[in-house]
Amino acid sequence: MLTQIYEISTPEEASALSAIGVDHIGVLVGDGQFPRELPISAASRIGAAIVPPSKFSALFLTRDLSLIASWARELNPAIVHLGASAELLSPQDVASLKRMLPGIVVMRSIPVFSEESVAIAESYVGIADFLLLDSYRSTDKQIGALGVTHDWNISRRIVDVVRIPVVLAGGLGPDNVAGAIQAVRPAGVDSKTKTDQDGSHAKDLERVRRFHEAARAAADNRFPSA
Numbered sequence: 001m002l003t004q005i006y007e008i009s010t011p012e013e014a015s016a017l018s019a020i021g022v023d024h025i026g027v028l029v030g031d032g033q034f035p036r037e038l039p040i041s042a043a044s045r046i047g048a049a050i051v052p053p054s055k056f057s058a059l060f061l062t063r064d065l066s067l068i069a070s071w072a073r074e075l076n077p078a079i080v081h082l083g084a085s086a087e088l089l090s091p092q093d094v095a096s097l098k099r100m101l102p103g104i105v106v107m108r109s110i111p112v113f114s115e116e117s118v119a120i121a122e123s124y125v126g127i128a129d130f131l132l133l134d135s136y137r138s139t140d141k142q143i144g145a146l147g148v149t150h151d152w153n154i155s156r157r158i159v160d161v162v163r164i165p166v167v168l169a170g171g172l173g174p175d176n177v178a179g180a181i182q183a184v185r186p187a188g189v190d191s192k193t194k195t196d197q198d199g200s201h202a203k204d205l206e207r208v209r210r211f212h213e214a215a216r217a218a219a220d221n222r223f224p225s226a
Contacts, residue, residue: 001050001187001188001189001215001216001217001219002023002024002165002167002187002189003021003022003023003024003188003189003190003191003201003211003212003215004022004023004024004025004026004057004167004169004188004189004190005017005025005026005190005191005192005194005195005203005208005211006023006026006027006028006057006059006145006190006191006192007026007027007028007036007145007201008021008025008026008027008046008055008203009027009036009038009042009046009061009087009201010022011045011046011048011049012049013046013107013202013203013205014046014047014049014050015049015050015051016203016205016208017050017054017203017205018049018050018051018054019051019180020205020208020209021212022054022208023053023054023055023070023188023211024054024055024057024078024079024167024188024190025049025050025054025055025056025057026057026059026081026190026192027043027046027056027057027058027059027077027079028057028059028061028092029043029058029059029060029065029071029075030060030061030067031062031209033061033062034061034062034141034142036116036201037061037127040071040074040075043058043071043075044074045077046074047075047077054061055078055079056075057075057077057078057079057080057107058071058072058075058077058079058080058081059081059083060080060081060082060083060084060179061083061084061141061142062084063084063088063089063093065093065097065100066084067147067150068080068097068197069097069101070124070213072101076087076097077129078105079105079106079107079129080097080101080105080106080107081106081107081108081109082094082097082106082107082108083109083131083132083142083143083144084109084141084142084143084145085109085111085136085140085141086111086120086143088141091123091127094108094124094127094128095127098127100156104127104135105130106127106129106130107128107129107130107131107132107167108124108127108128108130108132108143109131109132109134109142109143109169110124110131110132110133110134110143110155110158111134111135111136111143112133112134112135112136112150112151112154112158112170113136113138113150113153113154114154115154115157117133117154117158117178118143118154118158118161118162120149121133121158121161121162122161123159124162125162125163125164128164129164129165130164130165130166130167130187130188131158131162131164131165131166131167132144132146132166132167132168132190133150133155133158133166133167133168133169133170133173133184133186134146134150134169134170134190135148135150135169135170136150144169144170144192145192145193146170146171146193147171147192147193147194148170148171149170149171149172149180150170150171150175150182152168152180152183153183154185155183155184155186158185158223159184159185159186164188165187165188166184166186166188167185167186167187167188167189167190167191168180168181168186168188168189168190169190169191169192170189171193171194171213172189172191172194173191173193173194173195173207173208173211174195174207174211174214175194175195176194177211177214177218178190178191178214178215178217178218178221179216181215181218181219182218186212189211189215190213191199191208194207194211195207195211207216
């Protein structure tokens with residue numbers, strides 16, 4: 001069971017999450033169009049502090065493919081995570097980006113709001129390497145970071161029909177991640193808001209540790225060793 005934690009904002013946080021054993025350490029990168037985006041210099045310092053086997057995931061909310069490609073080449077993250085809303089960044093756009101960046105590993109956020117979400121997820125078969133299923137507000141230009149859960153039945157349908165590894169996000173924290181894993185059966189789970197410090201976007205390392213341990217324990221219960 002992969003664990004993924006966003007939004008890391010300092011090298012010290014990145015180092016601490018690596019020590020906990022978090023698999024994907026996510027950094028929101030951009031030119032300031034969206035709140036809390038970090039410039040490339042800060043993101044590079046954070047990426048350098050991530051210790052393998054933990055992996056650097058760079059989250060872009062922009063639809064600007066040239067900016068994403070340029071910054072991805074400079075940052076060289078293990079994963080390029082695309083979080084723009086579905087109507088702003090199409091499967092064809094993502095395929096184009098992959099041609100621009102041969103060998104790139106792409107995670108695509110999928111908005112979970114209705115059965116239409118299943119079709120959106122299916123449209124990335126053969127294109128995306130991971131899907132991140134997240135809560136969505138129709139007025140937003142980006143997917144996720146709302147701190148609320150969505151209909152896990154829809155997410156489970158996506159897991160069942162789309163043969164791409166799925167990371168489940170949306171309001172997950174130490175107290176509900178086991179239930180989410182049981183309901184959806186994803187390849188991984190993601191937390192942002194519920195592992196933040198109260199009233200802050202800085203990470204609460206104890207909450208991160210509890211989230212990580214709860215996810216691993218839930219996975220062990222699903223797949224007990226022989």
